Amino acid sequence: MAAETPAHYHTNTPWNEPGAEPYIRVENVTKKFGDFVAVNDVSLNVYRGELFSLLGGSGCGKTTLLRMLAGFEEPTSGKIYIDGVDMAGIPPYARPTNMMFQSYALFPHMTVEANVSFGLKQDKVPSAEINNRVRQILDMVQLTQFAKRKPHQLSGGQRQRVALARALVKAPKLLLLDEPLGALDKKLREATQFEIMNIQDKLGITFMVVTHDQEEAMTLSTRIGVMNQGQIVQIGTPQEIYEYPNTKQVADFIGSVNLFEGRIVEDESDHVLIDSPEAGGRIYVDHGISSAPGAKVWAALRPEKIQLVKGDRGEPYNCIKGTVKGIAYMGNLSVYLIALDSGKEVKVTMPNQVRAAEQMIGWDDRVTLTWHANSPVILLS
Amino acid sequence: MSNDASIQGGRLRRAPGAQSIGRVLRALGVQPRLAVILIPYVWLVLFFMIPFLIVLKISFAELAIAQPPYSPLLVCADPEISSTWLCFVEGKISVHLSTKSYVGIVSEYGKPFYDTLYVRAYWNSVVTAFFSTILCLLIGYPMAYGIARSSSTVRNLLMMMIILPFWTSFLIRIYAWMGLLKDSGVINNALIWLGVIDSPLSMMNTQFAVYVGIVYSYLPFMILPLYANLEKMDLTLLEAAADLGCKPLKAFFVITVPLSLPGIVAGSMLVFIPAVGEYVIPELLGGSNTVMIGRELVNVFYQNRDWPAACALAIAVLILLVVPITLYQYYQNKEAEAGK
Amino acid sequence: MSKRLSWFIILVLILGYFFLYGPIVSLIFFSFNASKLVTVWGGFSTKWYGELIGDDQVITAFLLSLRIALISSTIATILGTIAGYVLARFGLFRGRTVLSGMVTAPLVMPEVITGLSMLLLFVQMQQLFGWPTRGSLTITIAHITFTMSYIAVVMQSRFSTLDISLVEAAQDLGARPLKVFFVITLPIVAPAIVSGFLLGFTISIDDLVITSFTSGPGANTLPMVIFSKVRLGLNPEINALASLIIAVVATGVVASTIYMAQAEKRRQRDMQMAVQANE
Numbered sequence A: 001m002a003a004e005t006p007a008h009y010h011t012n013t014p015w016n017e018p019g020a021e022p023y024i025r026v027e028n029v030t031k032k033f034g035d036f037v038a039v040n041d042v043s044l045n046v047y048r049g050e051l052f053s054l055l056g057g058s059g060c061g062k063t064t065l066l067r068m069l070a071g072f073e074e075p076t077s078g079k080i081y082i083d084g085v086d087m088a089g090i091p092p093y094a095r096p097t098n099m100m101f102q103s104y105a106l107f108p109h110m111t112v113e114a115n116v117s118f119g120l121k122q123d124k125v126p127s128a129e130i131n132n133r134v135r136q137i138l139d140m141v142q143l144t145q146f147a148k149r150k151p152h153q154l155s156g157g158q159r160q161r162v163a164l165a166r167a168l169v170k171a172p173k174l175l176l177l178d179e180p181l182g183a184l185d186k187k188l189r190e191a192t193q194f195e196i197m198n199i200q201d202k203l204g205i206t207f208m209v210v211t212h213d214q215e216e217a218m219t220l221s222t223r224i225g226v227m228n229q230g231q232i233v234q235i236g237t238p239q240e241i242y243e244y245p246n247t248k249q250v251a252d253f254i255g256s257v258n259l260f261e262g263r264i265v266e267d268e269s270d271h272v273l274i275d276s277p278e279a280g281g282r283i284y285v286d287h288g289i290s291s292a293p294g295a296k297v298w299a300a301l302r303p304e305k306i307q308l309v310k311g312d313r314g315e316p317y318n319c320i321k322g323t324v325k326g327i328a329y330m331g332n333l334s335v336y337l338i339a340l341d342s343g344k345e346v347k348v349t350m351p352n353q354v355r356a357a358e359q360m361i362g363w364d365d366r367v368t369l370t371w372h373a374n375s376p377v378i379l380l381s
Numbered sequence B: 001m002s003n004d005a006s007i008q009g010g011r012l013r014r015a016p017g018a019q020s021i022g023r024v025l026r027a028l029g030v031q032p033r034l035a036v037i038l039i040p041y042v043w044l045v046l047f048f049m050i051p052f053l054i055v056l057k058i059s060f061a062e063l064a065i066a067q068p069p070y071s072p073l074l075v076c077a078d079p080e081i082s083s084t085w086l087c088f089v090e091g092k093i094s095v096h097l098s099t100k101s102y103v104g105i106v107s108e109y110g111k112p113f114y115d116t117l118y119v120r121a122y123w124n125s126v127v128t129a130f131f132s133t134i135l136c137l138l139i140g141y142p143m144a145y146g147i148a149r150s151s152s153t154v155r156n157l158l159m160m161m162i163i164l165p166f167w168t169s170f171l172i173r174i175y176a177w178m179g180l181l182k183d184s185g186v187i188n189n190a191l192i193w194l195g196v197i198d199s200p201l202s203m204m205n206t207q208f209a210v211y212v213g214i215v216y217s218y219l220p221f222m223i224l225p226l227y228a229n230l231e232k233m234d235l236t237l238l239e240a241a242a243d244l245g246c247k248p249l250k251a252f253f254v255i256t257v258p259l260s261l262p263g264i265v266a267g268s269m270l271v272f273i274p275a276v277g278e279y280v281i282p283e284l285l286g287g288s289n290t291v292m293i294g295r296e297l298v299n300v301f302y303q304n305r306d307w308p309a310a311c312a313l314a315i316a317v318l319i320l321l322v323v324p325i326t327l328y329q330y331y332q333n334k335e336a337e338a339g340k
Numbered sequence C: 001m002s003k004r005l006s007w008f009i010i011l012v013l014i015l016g017y018f019f020l021y022g023p024i025v026s027l028i029f030f031s032f033n034a035s036k037l038v039t040v041w042g043g044f045s046t047k048w049y050g051e052l053i054g055d056d057q058v059i060t061a062f063l064l065s066l067r068i069a070l071i072s073s074t075i076a077t078i079l080g081t082i083a084g085y086v087l088a089r090f091g092l093f094r095g096r097t098v099l100s101g102m103v104t105a106p107l108v109m110p111e112v113i114t115g116l117s118m119l120l121l122f123v124q125m126q127q128l129f130g131w132p133t134r135g136s137l138t139i140t141i142a143h144i145t146f147t148m149s150y151i152a153v154v155m156q157s158r159f160s161t162l163d164i165s166l167v168e169a170a171q172d173l174g175a176r177p178l179k180v181f182f183v184i185t186l187p188i189v190a191p192a193i194v195s196g197f198l199l200g201f202t203i204s205i206d207d208l209v210i211t212s213f214t215s216g217p218g219a220n221t222l223p224m225v226i227f228s229k230v231r232l233g234l235n236p237e238i239n240a241l242a243s244l245i246i247a248v249v250a251t252g253v254v255a256s257t258i259y260m261a262q263a264e265k266r267r268q269r270d271m272q273m274a275v276q277a278n279e
Helices: A062-070 A112-122 A127-140 A156-168 A186-203 A214-220 A238-243 A248-253 B021-027 B032-059 B084-090 B100-106 B117-148 B152-167 B170-181 B186-194 B207-231 B236-243 B248-259 B261-276 B280-289 B293-302 B307-339 C007-031 C047-054 C056-089 C096-108 C111-129 C136-161 C164-172 C177-206 C209-214 C222-230 C236-278
Strands: A024-033 A036-046 A051-055 A077-082 A097-100 A174-178 A206-211 A223-228 A231-236 A258-267 A272-276 A281-285 A296-301 A307-310 A319-329 A333-340 A345-351 A366-370 A377-379 B074-076 B093-095
Touching: A024 A062, A036 A062, A036 A231, A051 A062, A051 A214, A062 A077, A062 A097, A062 A174, A062 A206, A097 A156, A097 C164, A112 A127, A112 A156, A127 A156, A156 A174, A156 A186, A186 A214, A206 A214, A214 A238, A223 A238, A223 A248, A231 A238, A231 A248, A248 A258, A248 A296, A248 A377, A258 A281, A272 A296, A307 A345, A319 A345, A333 A366, B032 B307, B032 C056, B032 C096, B032 C111, B032 C136, B074 B084, B084 B093, B100 B117, B100 B307, B117 B152, B117 B207, B117 B261, B117 B293, B117 B307, B117 C007, B152 B207, B152 C007, B152 C236, B170 B186, B170 B207, B170 B280, B170 C007, B170 C222, B170 C236, B207 B261, B207 B280, B207 C007, B236 B248, B248 B261, B261 B307, B261 C096, B280 B293, B293 B307, B293 C111, B307 C096, B307 C111, C007 C236, C047 C056, C047 C236, C056 C096, C056 C136, C056 C177, C056 C222, C096 C136, C111 C136, C111 C209, C136 C177, C136 C209, C164 C177, C177 C222, C209 C222, C222 C236
Parallel strands: A051 A206, A051 A223, A097 A174, A174 A206
Antiparallel strands: A024 A036, A024 A077, A223 A231, A258 A272, A258 A296, A272 A281, A296 A377, A307 A366, A319 A333, A319 A366, A333 A345, B074 B093
């Protein structure tokens, strides 16, 4: 699973523009439930038109943060601004946000139409306009023919689209999506991902998605905030998060990674040399990091960035040797488990360019692992 | 701020003039939430808590020739003062608590404390309730089990038939047994006609009739929680047990029965607790021979007109029921938590 | 899924249902007995039904019971629904334990004690305020109090299984809490409210002990009349009355069971079609 370019790669990157005004501002927000700190001093800026994902495991505080934006929870401390307005004390029904619930929360006693028009009716929108907007949005999510049905007469994918339509029809300043694809099967997820991105592009509404699924976050998002134990550990575009994780934790959470512990031997402006007994050799990286010599670091190397060659080869750097201990055939690629001479196990993925039967590398073969000098990421923690 | 017309964030402005009940209440200084809590609270305090406290109060009074027939708890030392409140202010009031009615439960002329009318009535009520519960369990468990393991159409029909008698009159169901159990009743007539017996068995006005009545009336209360429990049991557990070499009958006792314990406790308590205080069944089926506490309480109150004694009996019954009620609540809460 | 049941279970089921329905069948059978001796067959007759309809005492008592049951279960449904909602949805508040105790206590309290305590309250109130006079009003108050407990328990369990995100979704879409309650919560729990009401109605119309305690001169409900007649022994008129009650209840229960089964079947079919249509 390499870092693909998101299908709707955004050309504008407001977070890089110095003067850009953030649309959603979360400032030092903390939420405690009794002694338990669910969200710990989180600050976050989201810009208009972004599709921002909060990614993390269960209990990392991502849902609590989302619920604070929606107004279902009040922060214990800290401030939330949406379009410059302080949200403190504003109840959910008066906020310019709408949410798509994980369970969809479709009102079971109302038709699709009634569900979608519910929010507009609360705002006392004239009925002609309600009809118009409901028709438009149902058209957009291709549910016009199901308008008179009740939720239990719909399939999972259709319900998901009703939930989306219901949240979108009010054209909120911020649309919150809680695990939007969680309940769908794999095929439907992929189709729906693109649907969500298209709608977001079309309407220009700012989206905030909570998910535990990194693939989902990668495909959908303009930027991702990785959360762990109530804190945001890294914010960046999918590429940044994948290619330049800032901690071992993030590297390990997003995709899979091989970590080699070592010490800095040389740290120049154009390269770093790490001595790693664990890797059984030296690692050369083609950029400097300005650290203390002798500092303990980890070199993170993605499995797909390693080349496997049969037999023993000798190079001074970025070349380590081991024995194949396992091969998992995945169809498009194979995962090799290599036991290094140091005893450490390393994962390598290689595309299956030739048919499996003609595989060159087999069990218990001696192999050499090499990689390009710009592939490793040096992590200090 | 936004100048994009497509984004309508106008909801921050609250609609003026839209007076909700909530706001009216807030203007009056009452939190709407509090008002909602107070509605059932006030009712129950007024019509459940206070009556109970009155019973407690009267149980510490003495029988007196007065209207109502019991002595006041607050006695004024100065007979000149008519108002209790004034007497309290003057500091001349004294509390007169009597345990005479409680003592009366365990003392009767010429009898040891364990053989007084009321102690016997208590004991008989508990024993009757206990064995009725066991009987209900013995009949109800296999029935609930059978229903829960039937196919879904049959299951719904059978459950409907369990619930149906519950919706009909309790009194009528007891009355039905009067027609069956009487000396010239249906059962005796049938047995004599069949030649099994020569003279009618006397079943009416016996302890036996009371058992029949209680088991008959409360059997659905045993079956309902048992069924609810057995029906949701994961049957693959039994398959797993069989797979691991456990025979069906053994699996029933080591898997099914322990798992249905909450249902057993709930059902048993739903039978035991009301059966202890039962009045109608011993009155109609038990005749004058069966002394049960519910009946004695009514007799003391209406025939002897001894209100303090009736109240003391009531309090004593409640103390007796504290253990099973607590047990029931404990299991209910555990079930409720497990359900979440 | 269902395996064959053992002969033992089947035998118990047969005997169990015979035990439950035998007395009822016999009761109905002898209601058509011409003889005044209820259990001695004297030929087929419907005369007891005729006498029943002409019995003013029974008719008056029935109408009183009906009125009390309707009023008390309506008020008890409102109070019980509020109590159930508070217990299920308000989280922890001071006094919650007391409220929860007061709601469940009447369920396990022996009827004689509930009846006695209510009577003593009314006596006390009468002494202090000269109100209420014992009669249908005091019966109604007593019925509201103990039927609301049953309804509150039904509603509490319904409210606590209600998906909270439905309420949150409605708020999120701009509905205020009170509106959410009336537009979303109430319609969704409506079936539970109906069954709570029916439960309350049945308990109220069937109650004897608490009613007898709290009743006053002239206010005789149907169970009180039946009880006073039955105490004196078998009475063919009561057989006729019992048969009518059973017929009405059975029709209602069977009809509602069929209705619910069909609604469920329709629902299942809808869901199946929705899934298939998607493929």
